[in-house]
Amino acid sequence: MRPERLVPLIVACALFMEQLDSTVIATSLPAIAIDLHEDPIALKLALTSYLLSLAVFIPASGWFADRFGSRTVFRAAIVIFTIGSLLCGLASSLTDFVLYRIIQGMGGAMMVPVGRLVILRTVPKQDIVSALAWLTVPALIGPVLGPPLGGFITTYFDWRYIFFLNIPIGLVGVLLATRFIPDIREDDLPPFDLHGMALSGIGLAGLVFGFALLGQHAVQPWIALVVIVVGAVAMFFYVRHARHTDRPILDLTLLNIPTFFAGVVGASLFRVGIGALPFLLPLMLQLGFGLSPFASGMITFASAAGAMTMKFTAAPIIRAFGFRRVLIVNCFIASACIAVIAVFRPEMSHLALIIALLVGGFFRSLQFTSTNALSYADISSEAMSRATSFASVAQQVSISTGVAVAALVLDSLRSLRGDGTIHLSDFSVAFVVVAMIAVCSVFFFVRLPRDAGAALSGRPRREAAPAEAPGEMGSTA
Template sequence: MSDSLQTFDTPTKRILPFILATAIFMQMLDSTILNTSLPSIAADLNESPLNMQNAIISYVLTLALFMPVSGFLADKFGTKKVFIFAIIVFSLGSLFCALSQNLTQLVISRVVQGIGGSLMTPVGRLALLKTYDKNELLRAMNYAIVPALIGPVLGPVVGGYMVDYLSWHWIFLINIPIGFVGIVLSLKYMPNYQSKIITFDLKGFLIFATASLLLSISLEMFGTATHTTPVLMIFILGFLMVYFYYRHASKTENPIFPLNLFQVRTFRVGILGNLATRLGISSVPLLLPLMIQIAYGASAVVSGWIVAPMALTAMFGKSSVIKILNRFGYRKTLMTNTFIIGFLICCLAIPGIQTSIWWFVPIIAVMGFFNSIQFTSMNTISLADLRNSHTSSGNSLIAVNQQLAIGFGIAFGLVVLKLFENNANLNYENTHSAFRYTFIVMGILTILSGFVFRRLHSKDGENMRTDH
């Protein structure tokens, strides 16, 4: 075990980051591994590949629907019970997916998986929040977050190989041994935190869940819709429900997400920064493999390998982030880091159609390093100043926000790409040019999003320092 983890003085503190890591890894792998495997699953189930989108959407929507309730369930039944229940449900969902004989069975199985997934990560992170002192939290979160960086990159590679050399069923069966490890470790080391004061804001949950659902549906449809007007209506309706929730929360005594969460500046900036910076960052793992396959004509496995170095360099970023934050503080680190990531996304537009696709490898490798710093910093600053009474609701809201932010990023990337593809002035090397311009737009947007972190004070996050 790593030396820096040895500094945690109890077995629970040493093992807990790995327990959360198993949950994050399963969820992130599952969100991405399916993308490369859809055509072969479609062929096996005698379905059109276009209909297979339902298998992805059903999972995403279930996450959006149940994530808001994760904090309440953990407070009522205890973090240990809910976390183990979530892993069991997720693993069973994975088994049902592998055994599915048709698309309907697969969609239902994905919903079961989604119920488990919506509770796993938020509840695991809540246990982490309540176990560690503020100055230990950064290191603990740092270990737990690595799978979140590796999952989206390994997913397409592992999925490609499993489909080519085994069968698509294995992309779901791989979760079962990981889930088993998570359950065994949780039984022994997961603490069972409960809250004495529990009130459930059912009306607030229904309004907020409807908002999450409508926003998620619209984001999923933006990428594939031929007519954007109905999708736009659903999107606006989603935002309208957010406003209704705001109205409800301002009058209710114990809303599911208290509005005074947003009076905490570090939480407010963390949530907003997460949403803004992921617009550009989230689209890259989707757009780059697409460009390599469509514009350059390479195989899915090759495109997977080109993105893979991101996972390796993320590990190096993980080992550097604590030193960087201790030295420069959150404000300077997050602003500079966001600018660098934005510049690197713009760099993906440089190689021409005649250039070797391996030129993307160094850009992607450097990006993996800075992504690692970005996600650890954004997640920990959001939690830095939350009071104990706010940890459950704040943590659930961060989970919902991340889920929507990734969806926003992917949908926005696809919309920008479509706009450029439909532009009559781009007739020369049309598709490749459309991708290049898309990367420039996403890069500039990411650079601009760095200014969100200007609202942090230079001393923010001092309580998270590990060198006290």
């Protein structure tokens, strides 16, 4: 196989490893909590720390690849991710586990964006579409295989093997990257926004991680509040910094574009609701229903399977109805599908649960696909990389916030009762709360013009109505 054809395959394998790892752990959280002698809700930190690490380091990935070479950075990212995986498998406490997940996130943040950049710069233009198609396959298959695979390994082996599996894959990835990935560099680079990187990293981590610490019985509430305040202050100074910097690491001026604002900010609010699902659903099925991790994974995989089926119908739906109408109507449908999970009960047929999750996965994925496309509808080619970084950061932060919100609801309910246990009814309340948060995103979509994203949807833009002649005032169309 020619090297230019191997490059997309190598990048796709790296993406598959990252996608599989991020979904496989959710099913194993209760078992990990037992092994580490921790409260299951405390394992929210393992999810939020990884996602936040992605959010903090993704904006720097492109600059580092241009400065130090794409092969060098891509290979280093795989090594860091693999080392983080090994350490996660050896973790003996929650503190260790969270720290090692942050290391994993550092590798993942560099691995996928740099790999995509290599493809765009090395593959001939006539082959780019087929090359990028390789990247969609692991992004779809990973979340489908993740829950049942994680459940199977946890039930019949040990959760630590989930992370050990990444070691041989990572070693092969390093060898292939060394042999086939070109070491592309850029000579004329703007200065790296280290000041902005520090402020935005402290700000995002402080706000989301501090919020996640609320309800942690091992941490005093005032410590969590101090972390949140530090994050808020850092973000305030970042906003001031970005206004006076030519190339800030997160370009806030992009929010002045209506379609980008709706596609990123509106979608972020929706993802706060959706981001709670990988955390809440396995916990409910295992702690509330008493299912094994494997049985739980075989049910939760339905959401990702529904998302896969949507990929073949999203374009025709958007073309037929337009972005604005799809986002508004589908926001209510997708949010209702989250709220429906609140009525799940152990005595219900597993087939009924799977069908409900399959349908919900379809509509949630339609919302994500629509907002992702709309975000770049009016972005110039020159600003595309900055817009991509901004949107990626917003996505990771919103999902992290969703996990923190869900955990806070569960912890608040059991604290009010004072019995220290999580009841099935607590999950019902949590699903309703996150569904209400998700549906609030509709307020960002109703402000869009009717022809928003017409260039992407294939629908004609609305022309301004011509002035009517005096004799036509009473006519009807």
